[in-house]
Amino acid sequence: MSVAAKSVAITADTMIAMRGVNKWYGTYQVLTDINLAVRASEKIVLCGPSGSGKSTLIRCINALESYQKGEIVVDGVHLGSQGKAVDAVRREVGMVFQQFNLFPHMTVLENCTLAPIRSRGIPRPAAEETARRLLDRVKILNQADKYPAQLSGGQQQRAAIARALCMEPKVMLFDEPTSALDPEMVKEVLDTMIGLATDGMTMICVTHEMGFARQVADRVIFMAEGRIVEEAEPEIFFKAPQHERTKKFLGEILPHH
Amino acid sequence: MNYKFDFGPVIEGLPELLWGCAGTLGLALSGMVLALIIGIGGVLLRDSRLAPLRWLVIAFVEAIRNTPFLGQIYFVFFALPMVGIRLDPTLTAIIALGVNGGAYAIEIIRGGVQSINKGQVEAGLALGLSRTLIFRLIVLKPALRAIFPSLTSQFIMLTLTTSIASAISAYELTSVGQAIETNTFRSFEVYGVVTLLYLAMSWMLMQMFARINARFLLYPVK
Numbered sequence: 001m002s003v004a005a006k007s008v009a010i011t012a013d014t015m016i017a018m019r020g021v022n023k024w025y026g027t028y029q030v031l032t033d034i035n036l037a038v039r040a041s042e043k044i045v046l047c048g049p050s051g052s053g054k055s056t057l058i059r060c061i062n063a064l065e066s067y068q069k070g071e072i073v074v075d076g077v078h079l080g081s082q083g084k085a086v087d088a089v090r091r092e093v094g095m096v097f098q099q100f101n102l103f104p105h106m107t108v109l110e111n112c113t114l115a116p117i118r119s120r121g122i123p124r125p126a127a128e129e130t131a132r133r134l135l136d137r138v139k140i141l142n143q144a145d146k147y148p149a150q151l152s153g154g155q156q157q158r159a160a161i162a163r164a165l166c167m168e169p170k171v172m173l174f175d176e177p178t179s180a181l182d183p184e185m186v187k188e189v190l191d192t193m194i195g196l197a198t199d200g201m202t203m204i205c206v207t208h209e210m211g212f213a214r215q216v217a218d219r220v221i222f223m224a225e226g227r228i229v230e231e232a233e234p235e236i237f238f239k240a241p242q243h244e245r246t247k248k249f250l251g252e253i254l255p256h257h
Numbered sequence: 258m259n260y261k262f263d264f265g266p267v268i269e270g271l272p273e274l275l276w277g278c279a280g281t282l283g284l285a286l287s288g289m290v291l292a293l294i295i296g297i298g299g300v301l302l303r304d305s306r307l308a309p310l311r312w313l314v315i316a317f318v319e320a321i322r323n324t325p326f327l328g329q330i331y332f333v334f335f336a337l338p339m340v341g342i343r344l345d346p347t348l349t350a351i352i353a354l355g356v357n358g359g360a361y362a363i364e365i366i367r368g369g370v371q372s373i374n375k376g377q378v379e380a381g382l383a384l385g386l387s388r389t390l391i392f393r394l395i396v397l398k399p400a401l402r403a404i405f406p407s408l409t410s411q412f413i414m415l416t417l418t419t420s421i422a423s424a425i426s427a428y429e430l431t432s433v434g435q436a437i438e439t440n441t442f443r444s445f446e447v448y449g450v451v452t453l454l455y456l457a458m459s460w461m462l463m464q465m466f467a468r469i470n471a472r473f474l475l476y477p478v479k
Contacts, residue, residue, distance in 0.1 A: 064379055091385035101380035105398045105476045114394065115384035147477040167384060 021070035048223035094164030154185030277433030291355025296362025321360035350422035369400035
């Protein structure tokens with residue numbers, strides 16, 4: 001699997017392809033020669049130390065960050081730095097943020113229907129029906145008419161997941177979705193993500209929840225200093241990491257190592 | 258103190274004074290609407306991608322904030338006719354008030370927009386919304402909520418500034434008061450009552466703003 005990824009061959013079921021992506025902030029290079037192919041329905045967990053570029057990498061996929069060199073193709077659409085391609089890709093790629101980023105002045109239901117109505121042009125009744133179905137799926141339908149500030153952190157993040165799903169995306173990006181949560185709320189969000197994975201969603205998750213990685217990931221990718229250092233199936237990744245950098249990282253985050 | 262108070266002329270002139278209040282409120286509310294339009298439009302241009310537009314807004318704000326309002330209203334009333342633009346006193350006053358208030362509103366509203374977490378904009382972008390829709394639907398309301406107290410006091414200020422429109426004989430409370438005073442010489446009584454009427458109008462407007470705030474801008478926050 002990792003061999004296929006290295007060559008970044010585009011096959012019929014390739015959902016995301018990154019080829020030779022490089023990004024600099026001024027003279028500081030944050031991403032170096034990123035090559036990555038993600039198949040439809042594949043679940044990728046991206047981990048690595050703080051500042052390793054993992055968030056930056058997934059933010060490039062929906063053009064929240066620009067890159068200076070290389071190429072990104074999402075579901076057949078070449079992502080230029082601007083223009084219509086960006087809008088097209090963003091409508092297909094859902095994103096969940098560490099800080100939830102729910103809109104505080106709208107109810108949970110309004111958060112969920114805003115983009116389908118305004119960006120996809122779906123009529124309000126249909127958008128609300130979809131939103132209620134997805135809020136039910138993340139188990140907060142009874143909170144639909146509340147404002148984000150009236151919800152717990154875990155509920156807010158589940159609302160944010162439902163909001164992203166309302167656009168019926170082909171890919172979901174998760175940027176440290178449980179890092180801002182109180183410990184007792186991590187599980188409810190992870191369970192929601194596991195449910196999504198089981199239903200066949202293509203997912204890239206930046207997370208340090210290694211239990212989640214073990215359970216759900218098809219591949220775990222380890223990044224350090226802006227490069228992909230190592231990638232493997234979780235079984236191999238955790239049992240037999242190849243690189244010193246990976247071993248050190250796992251030693252730091254896994255309690256029993 | 259040999260001054261004998263005589264409120265007779267003021268009481269006689271009260272209907273006129275109240276019409277003056279109506280004039281003042283008309284100028285003030287029209288000026289506020291114009292100022293709000295200029296304020297929000299100015300914020301969009303101020304952060305535009307086109308540098309000349311940004312410079313234009315900066316120059317406008319600096320020019321207005323560093324010159325006296327009386328000079329501005331004279332400019333519209335006496336200087337613009339030289340280039341063929343002739344406006345009546347009421348329209349002149351509304352434009353001068355709106356433009357002046359707009360310059361201050363740009364800076365106030367911009368502060369509110371900058372106080373919004375950039376994660377809000379990113380969430381909008383990630384959902385495929387355009388920059389314009391993000392500003393209108395996601396940023397504007399929380400931004401206005403954040404700066405509403407400042408905007409309220411700026412608009413009260415604008416209301417009181419309508420009195421300067423008496424200098425071009427616009428129909429408003431101060432000019433009505435001046436007319437009564439000229440005919441009766443009851444300076445203390447007339448201007449005392451005029452002052453109280455301004456106070457009452459300010460209070461009324463503050464109630465109005467509080468209601469607007471509660472009706473349109475309040476939502477639960479942590």
